[in-house]
Amino acid sequence: MMTAASSQSDEFSSHQKQHGERRRKIAVIGGGASGMFAATAASDAIQKYGASTECDVIVFEGTSKTMSKVRISGGVMHDKTKPLPQILSSYPRGSKELRGLYTKRFTPDDAYDWFTSRGVRLKTESDGRMFPTTDNSQTIIDTITNAALSAGVKIRTKEKVNSVHLIGESGCRENGKFLVNTSSKLQQSAMEEDFDAIILATGSFPHGHEIARSLGHTIVKAVPSLFTFDAKELVKDGGPFNGLAGVSVPLARMTLKVTDKMTSSPDLSSDPVKEEPSTGKNAKKKRRKKATTIIQEGPLLITHHGVSGPATLRLSAFAAREFHAMNYRSIVNIHFCPQWEEEQKQLNGGNRGNSEGILMDYLWEMTRKLPNRQISTSSPLLMKNTGNDDHASVGSAKTPNNMPIIPKRLWSALVQHSEIPPNTTWGDASKSMIRSLSNNVSSFPLTVTSKGVFKEEFVTAGGVTLKEVQMTNMESKVVPGLFFCGEVLDVDGVTGGFNFMGCWSTGFIAGEGAALACCSKVATN
Numbered sequence: 001m002m003t004a005a006s007s008q009s010d011e012f013s014s015h016q017k018q019h020g021e022r023r024r025k026i027a028v029i030g031g032g033a034s035g036m037f038a039a040t041a042a043s044d045a046i047q048k049y050g051a052s053t054e055c056d057v058i059v060f061e062g063t064s065k066t067m068s069k070v071r072i073s074g075g076v077m078h079d080k081t082k083p084l085p086q087i088l089s090s091y092p093r094g095s096k097e098l099r100g101l102y103t104k105r106f107t108p109d110d111a112y113d114w115f116t117s118r119g120v121r122l123k124t125e126s127d128g129r130m131f132p133t134t135d136n137s138q139t140i141i142d143t144i145t146n147a148a149l150s151a152g153v154k155i156r157t158k159e160k161v162n163s164v165h166l167i168g169e170s171g172c173r174e175n176g177k178f179l180v181n182t183s184s185k186l187q188q189s190a191m192e193e194d195f196d197a198i199i200l201a202t203g204s205f206p207h208g209h210e211i212a213r214s215l216g217h218t219i220v221k222a223v224p225s226l227f228t229f230d231a232k233e234l235v236k237d238g239g240p241f242n243g244l245a246g247v248s249v250p251l252a253r254m255t256l257k258v259t260d261k262m263t264s265s266p267d268l269s270s271d272p273v274k275e276e277p278s279t280g281k282n283a284k285k286k287r288r289k290k291a292t293t294i295i296q297e298g299p300l301l302i303t304h305h306g307v308s309g310p311a312t313l314r315l316s317a318f319a320a321r322e323f324h325a326m327n328y329r330s331i332v333n334i335h336f337c338p339q340w341e342e343e344q345k346q347l348n349g350g351n352r353g354n355s356e357g358i359l360m361d362y363l364w365e366m367t368r369k370l371p372n373r374q375i376s377t378s379s380p381l382l383m384k385n386t387g388n389d390d391h392a393s394v395g396s397a398k399t400p401n402n403m404p405i406i407p408k409r410l411w412s413a414l415v416q417h418s419e420i421p422p423n424t425t426w427g428d429a430s431k432s433m434i435r436s437l438s439n440n441v442s443s444f445p446l447t448v449t450s451k452g453v454f455k456e457e458f459v460t461a462g463g464v465t466l467k468e469v470q471m472t473n474m475e476s477k478v479v480p481g482l483f484f485c486g487e488v489l490d491v492d493g494v495t496g497g498f499n500f501m502g503c504w505s506t507g508f509i510a511g512e513g514a515a516l517a518c519c520s521k522v523a524t525n
Contacts, residue, residue, distance in 0.1 A: 023055065023056055024051075024054055024056070024196045024518045025057075025194070025195045025196055026039075026056070026057045026198075026514045027161075027197070027198050028042070028199045029161045029198065029201060029208070030059075030200070030201035030203060030205075030208065031059050031066035031067065031157065032201060032503075033069060033144075034201045034485045034504075034507040035059060035066075035202075036066055036067055036144050036145065036507075037504055038506075038507035038511035039057050039153045039511065040144065040147045040148040041507065041508040041509075041510075042199070042510075042514050042515040042518075043057045043151035043152050044151050044511075045515035046152075046518070049519045052152060054519070055515070055519060057154065057515075058156060059148070059154065059156065060160070060161050060182060061155065061157045061159070062158070062160035063157065063158070064158055066157065067141050067145075070141055070144075071138070071141060072137070073137065074135075074137035075129045075497045075500060076111075076122060076129075076131060076497065077108065077112070077129075077497040077500050078128055078129060078130065078496050078497035078501055079128045079497075080109055080111070080130070087102065087498070088102070090493050090494045090496065091492065091493045091494075092317045092318045092461065092494070093461055093490055093491055094466060094489070094502070097466045097491070098471075098491065101471060101505045102505060105505065105508075106505040106508040108501060110508075111505065112130075114504070114508075115140070115143060118146075118147060119143070120139060120140070121133040128496050128497070129497040130497060158185060159182050159184040160182060160184065161181070161182050161211070162182060163180075163181045163214065164180050164181075164214070164215060165178070165181075165214075166179075166215065167179055167194070177195070177197075177481050178194070178198050178482075180198070197481045197482075198482050198514075199483045199510050199511065200212060200482065200484050200488050201486050203486060204458070204462075204463065204487045204488070206222070208488045209222065209464070212464050212488065215476075215479050215482060216479060217468055217478055217479075218464075218467075218468060219462070219465070220462045220464075222460040222461065222462030222463060223320050223321055223324040223460060223462055224451060225316060225317045225320040225492050226313050226316055226458075226495055227451040227452055227453060227454055228303065228307065228312055228453065229307050229316070229332065230305045230449050231447055231449060232305075232306075232449045232450075233447055233449065235304060235306060240414070241302055244302045244409055244413060245302055245304045246301075246302070247302045247407050248301045248407070249299065249300045249336055249405070250299055250383075250405070251298065251339050252297065252298070252334055252335060252336055252338070253295060253338040254296055254297070254332055254446075255332065256293070256319050256332050256333075257292070257294075257333075258291070258292050258322045258330075259291050292322070294315065294318055294319045295315075296311055296314035297311055298311035298313075300336075302410070303452075306448070307334075307446065308454070316451070317459075317492065318494075321461060323451065328451040329448060329449060332448055333445055334444040335442050335443060336406050336410070336442070337381050337442070339405075340381055341358055341359065341442070344362065345358065359441060359442045360435055363437060363438055364431065364434050366426045367426045367427055367429055368427075371426055372426075372427060373426050374424065374426075375415050375420055375426055375437070376415040376424070377408070377412070381404060381406060381441075382405065383404070406441070414444070418436040418439075420433045454495065459499060461492050462490055463488050463489045463490040463491070464484055464488055464490060465490055466489060469484055471509075473510070481514075481517055485503070485510035486503045491506070
């Protein structure tokens with residue numbers, strides 16, 4: 001895109017001088033991470049095109065400060081060394097559309113270079129997120145703000161955009177294509193301005209979706225994503241997880257099974273499917289329920305309210321619409337040792353059946369090999385289990401090769417929940433006891449009673465449908481000159497810096513696209 005800059009520069013300035021035209025303007029609606037990044041990219045591109053005297057970039061932010069979400073989160077992006085398939089798999093919605101952006105348009109390496117070239121030193125945390133070495137989110141805010149101001153971006157805080165209207169070919173104004181209505185405490189009345197291009201970067205706020213809808217776009221209903229699970233019955237006095245807040249499992253598998261009936265809310269999608277009524281001789285037959293299974297893995301953390309951790313957050317993101325349709329009340333099954341199960345399959349030449357069968361057989365062997373050990377204090381499920389018959393290490397010093405996979409307190413709680421008396425030894429256990437324990441370890445039924453909040457972050461699934469956006473420049477397929485970026489789109493990622501990467505990439509491309517559109521108008525006119 002930028003290769004044409006030098007050849008067009010003289011053309012832009014000569015037209016300006018010959019015709020005495022007004023300055024062209026780009027409005028960026030929303031001063032969040034993506035909006036500020038888009039504004040900077042647009043202004044930089046305008047300078048490279050040699051049109052800085054012809055085009056202005058103005059950011060409208062309704063609050064007193066820009067980039068409030070950056071201030072809360074503090075991160076920059078995910079680990080840029082992650083392979084692309086792993087990066088894209090972290091987006092429940094938009095992974096297919098982001099592939100081109102992340103490989104050709106504005107890649108993770110480009111985002112890393114953008115910040116480091118401006119003096120930001122980055123480090124990779126243990127959870128895969130990249131942070132400034134200052135451990136201060138203000139570093140990122142200052143860097144983007146300074147880059148925007150240096151590029152000539154005008155930032156108007158405390159100024160809300162009320163509406164955006166298209167100006168018809170024979171419309172009310174001679175200049176511009178969009179009529180933007182704004183208001184602020186400093187204005188006695190609403191103001192109206194003409195703009196040649198619009199970048200809508202309002203995040204998940206409903207008002208931004210309303211603006212897009214008023215311009216002819218389809219909005220996929222926004223529902224919460226990235227939330228924790230409250231499980232009141234499990235953490236209350238006498239519940240199996242009571243007193244276990246802070247206990248974590250290094251790798252757990254969480255499974256949500258849903259049917260069409262459970263997720264039949266008609267307003268979850270922009271294109272709801274209408275069910276045809278049954279007729280004829282089969283009219284009395286009930287429609288067969290279609291089951292959907294959503295599975296996610298990762299570390300799991302027990303909290304005072306239920307469960308959290310990467311596994312929980314990933315499941316909440318990938319099943320955001322399903323949870324919403326069920327009013328955040330459902331059963332989620334937890335497998336506390338999926339990696340151990342896979343190792344056992346490999347050691348025994350492949351698949352030995354389902355999870356309960358593999359685990360049941362193994363635990364039943366303990367009634368013979370560890371007959372005198374109390375079940376509640378001697379878990380035989382160990383880290384990096386080699387599958388040998390030597391279980392003498394159970395209860396010995398905790399080295400990486402003999403540390404229990406399931407923490408001692410959680411194991412004891414699972415044993416008690418399986419209705420195994422406290423002092424029962426492996427040798428005294430009945431088969432029904434072992435089967436109950438096996439089921440609770442490999443498919444523990446977590447009753448979700450409501451959704452919680454992940455820190456102070458708020459991410460939604462939904463927004464402007466990607467079917468109506470040209471991803472090569474983030475321009476609307478419905479309204480030329482209208483661009484989108486960030487979370488106003490139906491794109492969202494799991495925790496770990498993926499949402500910020502989406503903001504940087506779509507923001508940069510939208511900014512360059514708007515700059516080209518604005519500068520092209522100067523040349524054309």
